[in-house]
Amino acid sequence: MSAPLLELKDVIKSFGDNHVLRGVDIDVARGCSLVVLGGSGSGKSVMLKTALGLMTPDDGKIIFDGADVTFAGGREREEMRARIGMLFQSGALFDSLMVWENVAFRLIHSDGVKRAEAREKAIETLRKVHLGPSVADLRPAELSGGMQKRVALARAIITRPDLVFFDEPTTGLDPITADAINDLILDQVKALGAAAISITHDMASARKIADEIAMLHQGRIIWRGPASEIDRSGNDHVDQFVNGRAHGPIQPSL
Amino acid sequence: MSEHSRTDRDDSGVSVPNPLRWIGVSALGLFAEVGRVARFSGGVIGAALSPPWYPGEVFRQIGRIGFYSLPVVGLSSIFIGAALALNIYTGGSRYGAEQFVPNIVVLGITRELGAVITGLMLAGRVSAGISAEIGAMRVTEQIDALKTLSASPERYLYAPRLIAALVTLPILVALSDIIGVMGGWLVSVQALGFDSTVYLRNTVDFVTWEDITAGLIKAVVFGAVIALMGCFHGDRSKAGATGVGRAATLSMVSAAVLVLALNYVMSTLFTEIGL
Numbered sequence: 189m190s191a192p193l194l195e196l197k198d199v200i201k202s203f204g205d206n207h208v209l210r211g212v213d214i215d216v217a218r219g220c221s222l223v224v225l226g227g228s229g230s231g232k233s234v235m236l237k238t239a240l241g242l243m244t245p246d247d248g249k250i251i252f253d254g255a256d257v258t259f260a261g262g263r264e265r266e267e268m269r270a271r272i273g274m275l276f277q278s279g280a281l282f283d284s285l286m287v288w289e290n291v292a293f294r295l296i297h298s299d300g301v302k303r304a305e306a307r308e309k310a311i312e313t314l315r316k317v318h319l320g321p322s323v324a325d326l327r328p329a330e331l332s333g334g335m336q337k338r339v340a341l342a343r344a345i346i347t348r349p350d351l352v353f354f355d356e357p358t359t360g361l362d363p364i365t366a367d368a369i370n371d372l373i374l375d376q377v378k379a380l381g382a383a384a385i386s387i388t389h390d391m392a393s394a395r396k397i398a399d400e401i402a403m404l405h406q407g408r409i410i411w412r413g414p415a416s417e418i419d420r421s422g423n424d425h426v427d428q429f430v431n432g433r434a435h436g437p438i439q440p441s442l
Numbered sequence: 443m444s445e446h447s448r449t450d451r452d453d454s455g456v457s458v459p460n461p462l463r464w465i466g467v468s469a470l471g472l473f474a475e476v477g478r479v480a481r482f483s484g485g486v487i488g489a490a491l492s493p494p495w496y497p498g499e500v501f502r503q504i505g506r507i508g509f510y511s512l513p514v515v516g517l518s519s520i521f522i523g524a525a526l527a528l529n530i531y532t533g534g535s536r537y538g539a540e541q542f543v544p545n546i547v548v549l550g551i552t553r554e555l556g557a558v559i560t561g562l563m564l565a566g567r568v569s570a571g572i573s574a575e576i577g578a579m580r581v582t583e584q585i586d587a588l589k590t591l592s593a594s595p596e597r598y599l600y601a602p603r604l605i606a607a608l609v610t611l612p613i614l615v616a617l618s619d620i621i622g623v624m625g626g627w628l629v630s631v632q633a634l635g636f637d638s639t640v641y642l643r644n645t646v647d648f649v650t651w652e653d654i655t656a657g658l659i660k661a662v663v664f665g666a667v668i669a670l671m672g673c674f675h676g677d678r679s680k681a682g683a684t685g686v687g688r689a690a691t692l693s694m695v696s697a698a699v700l701v702l703a704l705n706y707v708m709s710t711l712f713t714e715i716g717l
Contacts, residue, residue, distance in 0.1 A: 216670065242589060266592050269592050270592060276583045276586065280584050281584075282579075282588075283588075294592060297591070297592075297598070309584065
């Protein structure tokens with residue numbers, strides 16, 4: 189296995205008395221799709237936000253492509269973000285902009301690409317997520333949930349990033365649309381040769397898109413293995429989660 | 443919000459109120475809040491003063507903050523000018539000084555009311571609008587998305603709103619001055635028996651550039667307050683509809699109070715320096 193592209197080493201993050209991450213160790217290599225499972229409140233989103241530099245960890249290290257970026261700021265942070273794509277749970281499309289302006293946002297605002305050229309590139313990328321040029325001039329609010337997710341996916345991959353984060357990519361979608369999103373994620377990640385980290389609690393999605401699966405519980409990674417081993421993990425917590433049982437070592441958060 | 447309790451427990455476990463502690467905690471909280479506002483404002487002003495700028499965003503905000511505020515500013519100014527003229531007439535007539543209506547109307551409008559009315563109306567319309575919009579962007583992760591796309595919210599969202607408010611407020615206040623004076627003129631000529639030409643002649647002869655400048659300087663300061671309060675409270679918005687609603691309320695209230703307080707401070711200052 190090649191050297192990891194992104195590594196989190198013993199990352200700790202608390203909000204007051206709420207210890208969300210209690211020492212997370214995880215890494216992902218190029219060409220690998222890692223899915224992190226975890227229940228509500230297990231710290232999945234916080235883990236993603238610290239990895240992206242949207243939150244600063246209280247302790248521990250974040251290493252991207254061999255460089256310590258834990259407290260990176262300014263240019264170093266921008267260079268890192270230019271190589272990372274992120275699909276937000278809610279899509280997080282800018283509702284004041286048209287669809288193509290959303291997709292081409294980084295090209296126009298950070299890379300200095302001319303608008304006409306950026307628009308062409310956006311339409312080309314929209315095609316990759318199976319959206320026709322007719323949606324380019326619509327506003328995000330005019331699209332269905334599944335279409336918004338696809339636009340957000342196009343925005344995340346337009347610059348061919350080395351690493352893509354997916355925050356609950358299938359949440360809130362019907363099973364058929366969810367599966368279509370899974371296919372798109374697989375296609376695009378394989379086409380890019382990128383590393384991917386997805387967080388989800390959707391087991392069908394995890395089985396489909398993961399090369400490896402890890403389980404986050406109470407702020408720590410408690411299990412990690414190849415996706416094919418998920419049903420033979422030998423870990424009670426993982427078994428309970430995979431089979432969706434209310435009773436077991438994990439208490440449901442009500 | 444506060445992590446500190448307002449009461450202390452003594453050894454017996456009975457909770458006793460401690461007013462000194464409460465005063466101390468409140469004072470520290472106030473200083474911390476002022477510090478946060480100052481730090482946030484410094485960041486936004488820094489972003490507004492240095493490239494890259496987003497001219498498209500600035501123009502869009504000028505339209506939203508300036509152009510669409512014209513009806514509300516115009517309407518409130520004409521009524522305030524008219525009411526002012528009536529009151530000055532009533533008061534002046536007790537001393538046989540009715541002829542000073544045009545002079546005092548134009549002085550009151552240009553130095554105080556044009557700027558204060560515009561500032562207050564925009565604290566409601568613009569400051570609350572900005573914080574609701576930014577708050578909604580914060581809770582739908584659009585602010586995080588901006589950061590991951592290498593666009594800083596200070597530069598892309600906050601600085602254009604600040605620049606737009608600084609540019610449009612003086613224009614709106616200048617219009618408010620004119621419309622306010624016209625409101626006074628209208629009621630004086632129609633209801634109080636003033637001669638139209640004499641009224642306008644008295645107004646133009648009496649008003650000085652210093653009166654107008656004083657109002658416009660206030661306008662610039664109010665513009666900064668309105669944009670920064672909107673952005674600050676929106677940026678700190680908590681999740682959910684209540685969070686966004688609360689941010690809008692806080693920004694409107696804090697902008698309005700600051701407009702009135704700073705208006706007094708600036709009026710005092712202008713009197714001191716003879717402006």
